[in-house]
Amino acid sequence: MRRFECRLVIVGGGPAGMSAAVAAYEAGERDILILEREHTLGGILTQCIHNGFGLHRFGEELTGPEYAYRYEKSVKELGIKYYTDCTVTGISSDRTVSAVSAEEGMFKIQAGAVIVATGCRERPRGALNIPGTRPSGVYTAGTAQKFVNIKGYMPGKEIVILGSGDIGLIMARRMTLEGATVRAVLEIMPYSSGLARNIEQCLNDYGIPLYLSHTVSEIHGKERIEGVSVVRVDENRRPVPGGEMYIPCDTLLLSCGLIPENELASGGLAMCDVTTGGCIVDQDRESSAEGIFFCGNVLHVHDLVDYVSEEAAIAGRAAAAFARGDKRGDVNISVHFDKNIRYCVPQKITSLKDTDIYFRVKDVHRGATVCVNVGGRVVSEQKKIRLAPGEMETVHITERMLAENTGDITVSVIPSGV
Amino acid sequence: MMTREYDFAVIGGGVIGGLIARELSRFEVTTVILERSMDVSMGASKANSGIVHAGFDAERGTLKARMNVRGSELMETVASELGVGYRRNGSVVTAFSDKEREHLLRLAERGARNGVKDISVIDGDRLREFEPNLSPEIKYALYAPTGAIISPYGLCIAAVGNAMDNGCDLMRGFEVTAVERSGEWFTVTSSTGEAIRCRAVINAAGINSDIVASMASPARFRILPRKGEYLLCDKELGGMVGCTVFGCPTEKGKGVLVTPTVDGNLLLGPTAEDVQDRDDVATCADGLSYVERSALRQLPRLPRGKVITSFAGLRAKADGGDFIIEWSERGFLNVAGIDSPGLSSAPAIAETVVDMIGNSGFRLDRKRNFDPFRKPLDWFSRLSDEEKSEVIRERPEYGHIVCRCEKISEGEIRDAIRRDPRPHDTDGIKRRTRSGMGRCQGGFCLPRVAEILSEETGIPFLEITKASGGSYINKSRTKGD
Numbered sequence: 001m002r003r004f005e006c007r008l009v010i011v012g013g014g015p016a017g018m019s020a021a022v023a024a025y026e027a028g029e030r031d032i033l034i035l036e037r038e039h040t041l042g043g044i045l046t047q048c049i050h051n052g053f054g055l056h057r058f059g060e061e062l063t064g065p066e067y068a069y070r071y072e073k074s075v076k077e078l079g080i081k082y083y084t085d086c087t088v089t090g091i092s093s094d095r096t097v098s099a100v101s102a103e104e105g106m107f108k109i110q111a112g113a114v115i116v117a118t119g120c121r122e123r124p125r126g127a128l129n130i131p132g133t134r135p136s137g138v139y140t141a142g143t144a145q146k147f148v149n150i151k152g153y154m155p156g157k158e159i160v161i162l163g164s165g166d167i168g169l170i171m172a173r174r175m176t177l178e179g180a181t182v183r184a185v186l187e188i189m190p191y192s193s194g195l196a197r198n199i200e201q202c203l204n205d206y207g208i209p210l211y212l213s214h215t216v217s218e219i220h221g222k223e224r225i226e227g228v229s230v231v232r233v234d235e236n237r238r239p240v241p242g243g244e245m246y247i248p249c250d251t252l253l254l255s256c257g258l259i260p261e262n263e264l265a266s267g268g269l270a271m272c273d274v275t276t277g278g279c280i281v282d283q284d285r286e287s288s289a290e291g292i293f294f295c296g297n298v299l300h301v302h303d304l305v306d307y308v309s310e311e312a313a314i315a316g317r318a319a320a321a322f323a324r325g326d327k328r329g330d331v332n333i334s335v336h337f338d339k340n341i342r343y344c345v346p347q348k349i350t351s352l353k354d355t356d357i358y359f360r361v362k363d364v365h366r367g368a369t370v371c372v373n374v375g376g377r378v379v380s381e382q383k384k385i386r387l388a389p390g391e392m393e394t395v396h397i398t399e400r401m402l403a404e405n406t407g408d409i410t411v412s413v414i415p416s417g418v
Numbered sequence: 419m420m421t422r423e424y425d426f427a428v429i430g431g432g433v434i435g436g437l438i439a440r441e442l443s444r445f446e447v448t449t450v451i452l453e454r455s456m457d458v459s460m461g462a463s464k465a466n467s468g469i470v471h472a473g474f475d476a477e478r479g480t481l482k483a484r485m486n487v488r489g490s491e492l493m494e495t496v497a498s499e500l501g502v503g504y505r506r507n508g509s510v511v512t513a514f515s516d517k518e519r520e521h522l523l524r525l526a527e528r529g530a531r532n533g534v535k536d537i538s539v540i541d542g543d544r545l546r547e548f549e550p551n552l553s554p555e556i557k558y559a560l561y562a563p564t565g566a567i568i569s570p571y572g573l574c575i576a577a578v579g580n581a582m583d584n585g586c587d588l589m590r591g592f593e594v595t596a597v598e599r600s601g602e603w604f605t606v607t608s609s610t611g612e613a614i615r616c617r618a619v620i621n622a623a624g625i626n627s628d629i630v631a632s633m634a635s636p637a638r639f640r641i642l643p644r645k646g647e648y649l650l651c652d653k654e655l656g657g658m659v660g661c662t663v664f665g666c667p668t669e670k671g672k673g674v675l676v677t678p679t680v681d682g683n684l685l686l687g688p689t690a691e692d693v694q695d696r697d698d699v700a701t702c703a704d705g706l707s708y709v710e711r712s713a714l715r716q717l718p719r720l721p722r723g724k725v726i727t728s729f730a731g732l733r734a735k736a737d738g739g740d741f742i743i744e745w746s747e748r749g750f751l752n753v754a755g756i757d758s759p760g761l762s763s764a765p766a767i768a769e770t771v772v773d774m775i776g777n778s779g780f781r782l783d784r785k786r787n788f789d790p791f792r793k794p795l796d797w798f799s800r801l802s803d804e805e806k807s808e809v810i811r812e813r814p815e816y817g818h819i820v821c822r823c824e825k826i827s828e829g830e831i832r833d834a835i836r837r838d839p840r841p842h843d844t845d846g847i848k849r850r851t852r853s854g855m856g857r858c859q860g861g862f863c864l865p866r867v868a869e870i871l872s873e874e875t876g877i878p879f880l881e882i883t884k885a886s887g888g889s890y891i892n893k894s895r896t897k898g899d
Binding site for chain 1: 804818893897
């Protein structure tokens, strides 16, 4: 079995992994190896053939494959090494990466630093606990997207979509363009978790009805799905009488949330955040396992790939510095948040430098102030017209704010009129 | 067309039929398994608790008690010969009150009478020394170290496969509609008009065994389908309990259990609901929430949101309560009413059936070249890293992971498709390789698995199904293609 050393191993060759690699290269690191499980670089973007990517990062609208190609081109031009069709099976706390591929067999790499950029997966039917029969024709939106966009096959023609996450909305439009009828998009919450622009461009433009506070209560059909029972729910997601419908369909697509593919860490390698499903990291995206960094959707699910690239670049630069043996920060500041916020990333600060803290709110707020205090002193206040769980927010923390105040950081959302 | 002739026809390719066929394949006789579905293990054998019960439940003197204790003794050898995942993890029955403790004492006594070894009643604190996640409210527990777990469909597929390796035939999609005797021969006909002739019929048709029985002579029993719903949890929770944990039994059955599976998941269930429809394996909201509530009572720290799938199965309970293993007429043997502890009893039932056949005038000469061993379905994952690298050097497809959750390679999937009994659909591949059985439930690997199945079998991609019949995966090409 082959064993070798590498200064920086990056697990995952999607938008996060490639961006991290490019940033590490630009920071001076030359001994980089990307391990990608699929046959090509690009990750899930390769099947996202719609546009809307890159507005923040490149100032222009790109399709998923185009966005991925920008990074792939850099990776190749810089001569960064990568293996495709290569699956990482484990990472140990001493930064030994175990992997397997057809060319190499089982092999181990002793890495100077490791960046995990394995992305996320969709919540399947079983995790949603939808009762009923178990016919074919029930897919996550991403599986259907792969069938349609990569393989050239249509899973079905009469579609119901459960969940109004972005992939679900995109697939509503995609299936319609391919000649299918999307009978309904159902959302259990009273608001959509998708981007506002996707509701407009993918549903409203095609007259596809969105039923808020509705969910599937039963799946029907013995061999192939034949229809779904739908109920209206209250604010506690419990069925209420009066909203029952039966919608015949031959396909049910699920777009009910994304879960970080954090299995490499959840076996005890690093401490995890139960809310994000990813690891607990510092401003450099370094986890509790020294020299092992996490970025992109494996850390927390982002709305836009542009933000994934941005975060991954932070991890890339920091991992390069770690592999070089740079001097490290020695503070220990926790990031706290109030009851209106679901989570913050990073969860801690270990070095005094400018840092963006990403966060998501729990509910929709029309008018609110985002307030940051450090050691009990308010250091920034920001008025927001609208905050929604579907849109990630940022607060900027400067080195000066941290240097002039001692103590933990607290982020709070104060709704207007309270 | 010549009607094929066999010495024995086993109706039903479940774990009972499969193990009977395997026992028969030890002898110089010809056997066919007639299975109505397109795969084996499609009834109760694919949707049950996967427990090899210690044998303290059944009343002494019943067939259930005798078969359970003997089956439990035989199971380890059978599992090892067939390469099926099996683990003697021990069972406990918990009592939350002194009244329930009396029940435990009765079970312990019954177990001792049935010949169950090393059974004892312990107090709650002692229990929590080795099962720290169990409820602090549990006061006592019955502990039976001989309880075990096994993959029920793994056992069935391997038994049928081993029988086939030793000369047995399998006919799928053969739903028996008529059994007619003429002289020393039976003619068994299917719903599609196919027919075979045989000297003896073994009715192991599970949920429909009363219907099959009545084709030969008026049935003396009726099957009362009883549905059980289950929740399967992520492997992250597989270590929450070491033993199989039962609540105190009720008249409806052994109650909801909490158990690790041989594959490392945590399984919760079943419910017990009498139903009319013999094909009704739908789950319902009430059933699933009852399972969750019952499991939480045993395991209060059970995290929410870790369920990866739910399913239901039908137990083939006979109206008389006990197993039925008897000749209804010369040459027609009913093996029916095999509800719990049916899986545990299966090797003993197969042994008994072959004894009965031998004792009723059929000549059974041992085959000289019978091979009881079968390469495990998961042989590759049992190898060391060095050994895996050797295999990958020879056959690179073993280095290409298709199912990322369960880490199943293309080589393992191709291997499973090439081995008897061959799968014809993606669920069949799932049961053989675990590809698609992990936490993403096939979200990532299904398109590739369907492609590999198409490549291996020559079935066009558009005709690949999830579970045969009308369970197509894709309806058409996209516009551009």
